[in-house]
Amino acid sequence: MSNEVFLRGQDITRRWGGLVAVNQVSVTLERNCIHAVIGTNGAGKSTLINLLSGEIALSGGSVELLGEDVTAWTQPRRARAGLGRSYQRNTIYPSFSVFENCRLAAQATHQKGWSWWQRADRCPVSTEAARDAAHRAGLDKLLDRTAGMISHGQKRQLEIAMCLATGPKVLLLDEPLAGMGAEETERMLAMLDELRPDHGILLVEHDMDAVFRVADQITVMVNGTVIASGDPDFIRNSSEVREAYLGEGH
């Protein structure tokens, strides 16, 4: 049974002068599917996310979001169309409350910049979306806390909550587990499981145990190129992957 395709990147290429950072990479994100991208540092995983989300322009290839060709769209437009991304480094607004971080993100879908006399915190659409996103990310009890003061793991959760607040169909998650303890990792993986049915998720992650536990599909990148792509069992048994990345001992 094939699932609905939410995002399709076709032959995505990015050159920086003579260096090819990402070379003809094709990825497909479907509903109910977590697609993990693994690879060594510098393999081009974050660049791939930047290209799919529109943060940097493609040198070649195309991106299709929910059936529409969005290759020429700016990043904000892609985001409003349902493409959410999180960042490898925390990019929360540290001086705002946890709630306001989520609310401001939710406001993106309901901007109304001209209604200057209305209080932002009385905007029913964004406040409700923010509460909902915070709830799904398990941040209910921290809504009033200053975002810069919560723990690292909670900040990573907040990153995801801000992503969810815009109601995206596609989630591009750049190392959401980085720097997390075992318990926090469990919580995050449980959340990914919950998000899976309604979202197409691209997961860039270094934690191999976690990747092999949650991913439905794994793509392995080396030096900007895909060397293998398939289900976890296929990747685990692929001799090419073992040689290039996992190491013989794995």
Add this chain to the structure above:
Amino acid sequence: MDNSKAVFVGAVFVALALFPWLGAGSYGIDLVTKIMIYAILALSLELLVGSTGLVCFGQAAFFGIGAYAAVLLSGEEDAASVLWLLPACVLAAALYALAVGALSLRTKGVYFIMVTLAFAQMAYFVVHDTALGGGTDGIYLYFRPGLGEWLVLDDPVTMYLFSLACLIGVFAFLAVLLRSRFGRALAGIKVNEQRMRGTGFTTYPYKLAAFTISGGLAGLGGFLFAVKDGFVNPELMSWHLSGAALVMIILGGLGHLRGALVGAFAFLLLQELFKTEAIFGDFAKHWHLGLGIVIIAAVAFLPRGLVGLPEQLRKRLAGVGAGERGGSLKNPLGEAKS
């Protein structure tokens, strides 16, 4: 906390409203009118620098355009009506800001600072070197605008109260604006524009709108200045004034509207103080030096400006009791940056 800020601002405005009847004298009325007008300029700049994170080094151009428009659009035979002249001046400054912003907002950081400065210098030389602006000597206003018998701005106290009303209006407008969705988006842009774009905000129109509004408000200040003095000259557009406006908001405390208010008062009162020969004698000629030293000291010892002083003192007092504990509380937000 929010209440105490509102009480402070309210008290300042009430005090200003009562000032003319508290034996202010014509010197005092004139000085405080001038300060309130500069406070409007500082508030307009605070919208860009403190609220959006755009360091504009050409704010004087908008101020000057408002002032020149007031003089150039006023008739030579009859007094113009404030009802159309004031909006016209605001509009003129806002339009120039729209054009400058449309181009300069394509740059970032130090380039943005330099481009806004360059545009301001262009405006400066247009009024300085063309017949339109009357050259170095400037132009006189033949008749102060007014509104029949209802508003006679030739009377210094009326001018004072009118300036105060404008100041309160600008302050209230910005306070409402900054808590709206528009204002929150600006706050987000200030902290992390990249993230805002990633979330779905096309940030350029927001910044351009802020820039245009800021220019218009500065133009309002310029209008008041021209009406008060009855005279304009190119110095209104000089980079010195742009710099002074930046110093005001930094001195007062960036990121707070009342910082612009406090900063404008502090800056101009200090300037007045160091210029007073009765206190400083011959040294009053070198008032720039005294003012400069105070500003350097203020920036060094008051990282959050004058409005941050109460909290700083409170922490200092708490720190004495708590001893070592204070160390761990230092810079609680620093971690998020790394």
